[in-house]
Amino acid sequence: xxxxxxxxxxxxxxxxxxxxxxxxxxxxxxxxxxxxxxxxxxxxxxxxxxxxxxxxxxxxxxxxxxxxxxxxxxxxxxxxxxxxxxxxxxxxxxxxxxxxxxxxxxxxxxxxxxxxxxxxxxxxxxxxxxxxxxxxxxxxxxxxxxxxxxxxxxxxxxxxxxxxxxxxxxxxxxxxxxxxxxxxxxxxxxxxxxxxxxxxxxxxxxxxxxxxxxxxxxxxxxxxxxxxxxxxxxxxxxxxxxxxxxxxxxxxxxxxxxxxxxxxxxxxxxxxxxxxxxxxxxxxxxxxxxxxxxxxxxxxxxxxxxxxxxxxxxxxxxxxxxxxxxxxxxxxxxxxxxxxxxxxxxxxxxxxxxxxxxxxxxxxxxxxxxxxxxxxxxxxxxxxxxxxxxxxxxxxxxxxxxxxxxxxxxxxxxxxxxxxxxxxxxxxxxxxxxxxxxxxxxxxxxxxxxxxxxxxxxxxxxxxxxxxxxxxxxxxxxxxxxxxxxxxxxxxxx
Numbered sequence: 001x002x003x004x005x006x007x008x009x010x011x012x013x014x015x016x017x018x019x020x021x022x023x024x025x026x027x028x029x030x031x032x033x034x035x036x037x038x039x040x041x042x043x044x045x046x047x048x049x050x051x052x053x054x055x056x057x058x059x060x061x062x063x064x065x066x067x068x069x070x071x072x073x074x075x076x077x078x079x080x081x082x083x084x085x086x087x088x089x090x091x092x093x094x095x096x097x098x099x100x101x102x103x104x105x106x107x108x109x110x111x112x113x114x115x116x117x118x119x120x121x122x123x124x125x126x127x128x129x130x131x132x133x134x135x136x137x138x139x140x141x142x143x144x145x146x147x148x149x150x151x152x153x154x155x156x157x158x159x160x161x162x163x164x165x166x167x168x169x170x171x172x173x174x175x176x177x178x179x180x181x182x183x184x185x186x187x188x189x190x191x192x193x194x195x196x197x198x199x200x201x202x203x204x205x206x207x208x209x210x211x212x213x214x215x216x217x218x219x220x221x222x223x224x225x226x227x228x229x230x231x232x233x234x235x236x237x238x239x240x241x242x243x244x245x246x247x248x249x250x251x252x253x254x255x256x257x258x259x260x261x262x263x264x265x266x267x268x269x270x271x272x273x274x275x276x277x278x279x280x281x282x283x284x285x286x287x288x289x290x291x292x293x294x295x296x297x298x299x300x301x302x303x304x305x306x307x308x309x310x311x312x313x314x315x316x317x318x319x320x321x322x323x324x325x326x327x328x329x330x331x332x333x334x335x336x337x338x339x340x341x342x343x344x345x346x347x348x349x350x351x352x353x354x355x356x357x358x359x360x361x362x363x364x365x366x367x368x369x370x371x372x373x374x375x376x377x378x379x380x381x382x383x384x385x386x387x388x389x390x391x392x393x394x395x396x397x398x399x400x401x402x403x404x405x406x407x408x409x410x411x412x413x414x415x416x417x418x419x420x421x422x423x424x425x426x427x428x429x430x431x432x433x434x435x436x437x438x439x440x441x442x443x444x445x446x447x448x449x450x451x452x453x454x455x456x457x458x459x460x461x462x463x464x465x466x467x468x469x470x471x472x473x474x475x476x477x478x479x480x481x482x483x484x485x486x487x488x489x490x491x492x493x494x
Contacts, residue, residue, distance in 0.1 A: 001076050002026070002463045004064075005441025008082040009242065010048065010102055011035045011264055012045055013056040015064050020076065020445065023457025025438045029064045031056040039099060044106040044348060044357070047099035050088050054167050054227075061228040068440075072231035077163030077447070078168065078220070078372070079238035079440035083246035084181045087139040092155040094166060098147070101139045102160075104265070104305060106349045108138035111145075111354075114236070116281075119199060125277035127186045128193060129285035129298065133351065136182030141200040149223035157206045161239050167226070169218030169236055174208040180287040181241050187275070190293055194460070213289050214238055214446045218343065238443040242436055243269050243301050243419055249439025250432055251455045253290050253297065256402035260429070262411030266307030266383065268390050270399045271298045278393065279397040282352045289443075290451075300399060302390040307383050308411055310344035310360065314379055318372045327414045330376040335472060336479035339364045339485050342372045342382035352390055356494050363486055383411060384420035385483045388404060391425055402428065408433040408464055418467040423476045426469055432462040 001021075007014040013037060016028045034261065036056070039047040065072065085103040090096055101107070112133035116124055126258040132138050136159065144151045158166065159182060162174045179185040179192065184207060186193040197204050211217045217236040240248065245260035247269050258270040271288060273296050274381055289299040308471045311323065320326050345353065346360035364377070391401075408431050416472045445454055 001190060002070060002074055003077045003079065003441045003444040004061070004075050005079045005245045005437040005439065005443070006081065006164065007242065007245070007436035007440060008053055008080070008164055010104070011040065013053060013060055014424040014435055014437040015057065015060045016435060016441045017064055017068055017070060018438060018441035022444055023461055025461070027064055027065070027068050028435060028437055029060045031060040031063075038102070041106070046102050046105040046348070048102055050096045050100050050160070050163050053164065057164065058227045061230060063110070065229050072229060072234070075230060075234055077237040077444035078165055078230070079233050080161045080236065081240060081242050081436040081440040082159065082164065084159070084241035084243060085135050087136050087143070088151070088158045088160060088163040089143065089154045090156055090158065090163070091153050094138040094172070097150050097153060099141070102158060105139070106134060106350045108142045109134045109349055109355050111141050112138040115196070119196070127188050127275055128183055128196070129187055129275065129280065130183055131281050132183050132196065134349065134355070137196060137200065137202070138183055138229060139201055140206070144201060154206060156208055158208060159241070159428045161241065165217060165236055167237055168220050168224040170221045170224070171218035172208045173211045173217060173244060175211060175213045175239055177213055177240055177244055177287045177289055179207070179210070179292060185287065212448070213240055214443070216447075237447045238440060240289045240443070241286075243267050244286065244299055245436050245439055247271065248289050248443055249434045249436055249458070250407065251458045252407040253451065254286070256400060257397070258401045258404045260387065260404060260406040260412070262308055262383070262406070262409050264307070264309045264312070264415070266387055266411070268280035268302045268387060268394060270298055270394055270401065272298050272399060274298070274398050276398040277386060279393055281354060282393055283397055284351070290386050300394060300397060302394055304352065304383070304386045304390060305347040305350055306345040306360065307386065308409070310342070310383060311379055311411065313346070314375060318375070320372070326376045327372040327416065330380050330414070330416050333373050335475040336442050336482070337374045337378035337381060338370065339366075340378040340451040341369055341483050341489055342375070342378040343490060344379065344382045344386060352393060353491060356491065358490055358494060361486070361490055377416065380414055380417045381420055381479060382483060384417050385480050387421050388424045388480060389484065389487070403430065404428070405430045405432060407435070415467070419470050420476060422467045423469040423473055424480055428466045428468050430466050431464045432458065433464050434458070434462045
């Protein structure tokens with residue numbers, strides 16, 4: 001018997017098939033084959049059509065069933081992971097009224113800042129564990145202010161994963177973890193933050209019904225079955241945002257455990273039972289997948305928007321054929337890239353930099369000595385230094401990392417990137433070959449609460465290697481301090 005996992009990203013949709021007994025991944029299909037477009041009607045905006053997501057999910061699911069020759073009745077549950085902080089607004093018929101305003105869209109920054117100031121920093125930090133900032137609640141307020149007729153016709157406001165679950169099951173619901181990522185949840189009162197909604201003038205009935213993260217959240221309808229190829233009645237047993245789900249995929253559930261990802265954006269996600277909000281303007285605090293009133297597990301999320309997208313930009317604009325070639329070029333250059341420094345923050349406002357939008361900065365290039373190899377090294381180091389800078393922020397917020405686990409994505413496959421981080425934080429980094437879709441499929445088993453078996457499956461199937469600190473610590477530290485100095489100068493001037 002098997003479970004199916006979806007991972008709704010901003011670049012692609014992945015679907016994974018996992019064998020229940022062993023936890024082994026049998027197949028992972030990605031759609032579309034070319035990265036999905038982000039629509040940008042104005043500078044700093046980012047939108048996607050929710051029904052494009054659904055089209056790719058249906059195509060990928062049918063392809064997976066065909067390639068594996070698995071019968072739909074052999075699939076016993078579906079799990080969903082999705083891009084966080086997005087907003088999908090539907091009418092009473094469940095039809096989206098506009099494109100989704102996705103995670104990296106910056107249009108609501110000023111709305112969130114104003115709310116933080118007027119409601120009070122202490123109240124927001126202690127009740128929401130965050131500033132309202134540029135999250136889903138603030139995006140919904142933007143729609144109310146700027147598209148009032150559309151807002152009047154709104155029936156429910158959903159996160160991207162809620163919309164996919166609705167398309168599968170016909171039921172509109174959400175989770176506490178999801179509400180916390182949208183900044184709709186009051187951690188002191190353990191309920192929807194009605195006072196924030198009142199301030200924004202948002203009707204509480206726009207918020208979907210709440211279900212548990214690991215629970216029977218609905219069953220695939222006849223329409224959902226026809227469009228995906230799955231069996232009608234198959235239960236949806238799990239749903240979480242991509243970063244909590246990535247942590248789950250890496251067996252990160254307890255205080256001191258840290259998950260790191262290096263995709264289009266980079267993330268350091270640390271688990272704590274400490275409700276410290278010292279860095280709430282730079283670090284997000286969300287209910288983790290195993291959060292409960294008697295088991296307060298908070299995920300402290302630090303995001304670096306300008307991460308993998310920086311390396312991808314170089315891939316697209318240098319005369320190179322692959323990331324592997326770029327990594328090989330970078331390895332020819334010494335630590336510090338002979339003075340070339342890249343600040344990789346070119347993917348919108350950076351929350352860890354107080355929502356400043358610096359753009360990419362390439363500094364100290366000497367046209368007589370520097371080559372594309374130096375740019376590759378400086379980019380890898382610059383992104384790695386951004387991670388280290390973020391980990392330093394987390395330390396000031398009370399995080400004491402005991403173990404750091406990362407997925408085997410493009411950045412962490414680079415020895416330069418991983419060794420740079422391991423050396424500067426003086427800690428091994430464990431690498432696992434897994435994906436969010438595989439994690440979402442396995443998470444269906446946690447419907448029964450067996451965390452021990454879940455963790456064993458991850459170790460048995462996914463562990464690859466660990467990167468250890470380099471003996472060249474002095475050189476890495478010197479390069480980092482020069483990079484950090486350039487960052488601080490740039491921040492001061494912006």
